[in-house]
Amino acid sequence: MEHSPVPRHLRYNDRMKSITVDRVMADQRAAAFTKRSIKTSAKESGLRLALSMVDLTTLEGKDSPEKVRSLCRKAILPDANDPTLPHVAAVCVYPELVPTAFEVLEGSGVRIASVATGFPSGQYPLDIRLSDVRNAVESGADEIDMVISRGSFLAGDRGKVFDEIASIKDACGEAHLKVILETGELETYDLVREASDLAIAAGADFIKTSTGKIAPAATMGVTLVMLEAVRDHFIKTGKHIGVKPAGGIKTSKQALHYLVMVKETVGDDWLTPDLFRFGASSLTNDILMQLARRRTGRYMAGHDFSEA
Amino acid sequence: MTDPTDQSTSKSTSADPVANGQSTPRRPKSKGRKGSHAGELNFGDAWDYAPAPESVKVEIAPSYGHFINGKFTKPGKTFATINPATEETLSMVSEGSARDVNKAVAAAREALPKWAKLKPTERAKYLFRIARRIQERAREIAILETKDGGKPIKESRDVDIPLVAHHFFYNAGWADKLEYAFPNRDPRPVGVCAQIIPWNFPLLMAAWKIAPALACGNTVVLKPAETTPLTALRLAEIFEEIDLPPGVVNIVTGAGDTGKALAEHKDIDKIAFTGSTGVGKMLAKTASKRGIKMTLELGGKSPNIIFEDASIDQAVEGIIQGIYFNQGHVCCAGSRLYVQESVVDEVIEKLTIRLKTLRLGDPMDKNTDIGAINSKEQLKTINQYLKIGDDEGASRITPSDKPLPKKGFWCNPCFFTGVQQSHTIAREEIFGPVLAVQTFRTPDEALTRANNTPYGLAAGIWTDKGSKIFNTAAKLQCGIVWCNTYNKFDPASPFGGFKESGFGREGGLQGLRPYVKL
Incomplete structure (x- = not known):
């Protein structure tokens, strides 16, 4: 980046000491959260909280306006049989479908998130990625889920990645920026931690694990490393950064494990959709099924709920 | 991560490392990093976990006799074994007299020839049966262990009892392969083994001792600790169930006098003891x-060393595992923490945060991390040490401000900073959730101070650098060194101490050695 729009004092310092993460112990810690036993009232309130944190997502080439409208209705009223349930946090779609989502969601409290910046690979020139962002924001997106250039990052050009994030943040204007690290391509926890610190320093409002297009997507271990980065930043600066695991979280039980991890790593402040999200699609119906069981005493079938 | 205002590290590395040894006066760590606490994490009760008690009821007889010659005796003179979390009496247990001990040793002596001559594959079968039966009854045994000893059900369920079964499985595998364990040496059984075990891992310690003894063809008289005899007695039920020949394992309950009678009995061939160094020294006399064989696994004051290049969050996790696991009732607990000075503020800050998330309370609740202190006496000991620590000038930090339960014996996990190497809390084993934190500047200084103890059981090393791990580990005078982890146990891995932490190894091939004559 020859002409970085980022002021020099904000630029990424390559000599920043990166923090190492020991994978064995980090995984062990992450696994410990799954041993918590969440029952009765805690289960119910946890599931309601998890539902309110869902970014209901559809990111397929064949997505139609009809599907997005249906998704938006689901987002506003997840289960018609239980109007006491909260709406989900956001609907997440490709930029092309943001106007469709906007028609349904305007004024509902459900936010519109859009993947942009050449999702999912990020392998596009910066000007195209920036215009992708501006276009999504102009169409009504409240939140932008960007992908970092893993190529540049892995090649060691951290400064370039930093500058890109900063310029995209700038292009977001009022919209919140979620930075997708695509941890499945970074592989090591050391790099996940470094990418987290970098994204936070460059202005991310949220850091997000994955696009959902690469396996492995979100794991407990990776999310723990990101939560630790967010926690350390908070201790240093007092600023809250959000975390969004995405991809692979399909069951209520998994969602509760993640909430336990949030509660015991960064504390109560983060138990809100403002600071923690699940990027998921099938999770919603599993939560609804569990909540319906608690309400009615009976297990529901999958077809009792509308598809998301 | 390095505090830019702290120039001390770079200065000290150029200084003579020897002069930097244990006598270096510690700079008071008063000045915190200014402005570094911009955000205060909030571990309150938003979305609190509902109680999740283990609800299975376990039968406990109103009183128990000893298990001698394959049968339970009628309860004689009894004493109460209580639940340290509630102070309720669980059962009345017999106090082993010299006569009881006599009978048990005689039964073991009588059973010895046949058991020693049994085909090794047959001995293995018994051990496999014991292991399987323990697995089948794991839940029941875990509950019993937690009720009698106060440890969290999470630990007895996930650590203690699975390891118990694993030890029997592992040693069953050796029973018919002893000649390969000791090639060209003709391994023969030692004879009647007197085994005295402690209360911190009641059934696990029984397994560590019984399994290799039986695999090698010995017979056993075991005395469990007086505060935690119930699971050993349940193990005796399993011996009955699987038709272990009478007299091969005998269990006599009781306190110190019973143990003394057993250790001094003329017809035993070996003593294996796990417990305090004081008692161990008496037994050695x-x-x-x-001139009988002996193995001792005694106390410890194990150093846990964190270098500045360690992964700090994981190292903090290791501190937690090292000293707060099982309420610190662990002989190899990492009770002395040595942190490189450049990262001490961060380590202490993160340790404090982490301690706030530990859940102390009902050991039967599946979400409990810190259970009850094993006995009133032990709590008294711990409290005495806390007072000594305060009096000697160290600063005690107890991050949790939640009230302790009214009934039972409890101690909030805490640590001391400003600790000197000469402080009592840095030298004596406390056997509770109490950590002494000290700093060091150079690797040499860390090593000197880590080894500056009469004990030598275990140590932990935390660094991202492989060469540092090997350099440090090779120079530590102790039986076990954990690198970037702590308190990891495996039946295949030998365990035991240097210096006043005892001698002899338990577990692994080396763990068979004390139970064979060559």
């Missing part, structure tokens, strides 16, 4: 008079 007894054994030395008669």
Whole structure:
């Protein structure tokens, strides 16, 4: 980046000491959260909280306006049989479908998130990625889920990645920026931690694990490393950064494990959709099924709920 | 991560490392990093976990006799074994007299020839049966262990009992392969083994001792600790169930006098003891008079060393595992923490945060991390040490401000900073959730101070650098060194101490050695 729009004092310092993460112990810690036993009232309130944190997502080439409208209705009223349930946090779609989502969601409290910046690979020139962002924001997106250039990052050009994030943040204007690290391509926890610190320093409002297009997507271990980065930043600066695991979280039980991890790593402040999200699609119906069981005493079938 | 205002590290590395040894006066760590606490994490009760008690009821007889010659005796003179979390009496247990001990040793002596001559594959079968039965009854045994000893059900369920079964499985595998364990040496059983075990891992310690003894063809008289005899007695039920020949394992309950009668008995061939260094020394005197074999696994004051290049969050996790696991009732607990000075503020800050998330309370609740202190006496000991620590000038930090339960014996996990190497809390084993934190500047200084102890059981090393791990580990005078982890146990891995932490190894191939004559 020859002409970085980022002021020099904000630029990424390559000599920043990166923090190492020991994978064995980090995984062990992450696994410990799954041993918590969440029952009765805690289960119910946890599931309601998890539902309110869902970014209901559809990111397929064949997505139609009809599907997005249906998704938006689901987002506003997840289960018609239980109007006491909260709406989900956001609907997440490709930029092309943001106007469709906007028609349904305007004024509902459900936010519109859009993947942009050449999702999912990020392998596009910066000007195209920036215009992708501006276009999504102009169409009504409240939140932008960007992908970092893993190529540049892995090649060691951290400064370039930093500058890109900063310029995209700038292009977001009022919209919140979620930075997708695509941890499945970074592989090591050391790099996940470094990418987290970098994204936070460059202005991310949220850091997000994955696009959902690469396996492995979100794991407990990776999310723990990101939560630790967010926690350390908070201790240093007092600023809250959000975390969004995405991809692979399909069951209520998994969602509760993640909430336990949030509660015991960064504390109560983060138990809100403002600071923690699940990027998921099938999770919603599993939560609804569990909540319906608690309400009615009976297990529901999958077809009792509308598809998301 | 390095505090830019702290120039001390770079200065000290150029200084003579020897001069930097244990006598270096510690700079008071008063000045915190200014402005570094911009955000205060909030571990309150938003979305609190509902109680999740283990609800299975376990039968406990109103009183128990000893298990001698394959049968339970009628309860004689009894004493109460209580639940340290509630102070309720669980059962009345017999106090083993010299006569009881006599009978048990005689039964073991009588059973010895046949058991020793049994085809090794047959001995293995018994051990496999014991292991399987323990797995089948794991839930029941875990509950019993937690009720009798106060440890969290999470630990007895996930650590203690699975390891118990694993030890029997592992040693069953050796029973018919002893000649390969000791090639060209003709391994033969030692004879009647007197085994005295502690209360911190009641059934696990029984397994560590019984399994290799039986695999090698010995017979056993075991005395469990007086505060935690119930699971050993349940193990005796399993021996009955699987038709272990009478007299091969005998269990006599009781306190110190019973143990003394057993250790001084003329017809035993070996003493294996796990417990305090004080008792261990007494037993060593007894054994030395008669030239019998002996293994001792005694106390410890194990150093946990964190270098500045360690992964700090994981190292903090290791501190937690090292000293707060099982309420610190662990002989190899990492009770002395040595942190490189450049990262001490961060380590202490993160340790404090982490301690706030530990859940202390009902050991039967599946979400409990810190259970009850094993006995009133032990709590008294711990409290005495806390007072000594305060009086000697160290600063005690107890991050949790939640009230302790009214009934039962409890101690909030805490740590001391400003600790000197000469402080009592840095030298003596406390056996509770109490950590002494000290700093060091150079690797040499860390090593000198880590080894500056009468004990030598375990140590932990935390660094991202492989060469540092090997350099440090090779120079630590102790039986076990954990690198970037702590308190990891495996039946295949030998365990035991240097210096006043005892001698002899338990577990692994080396763990068979004390139970064979060559």
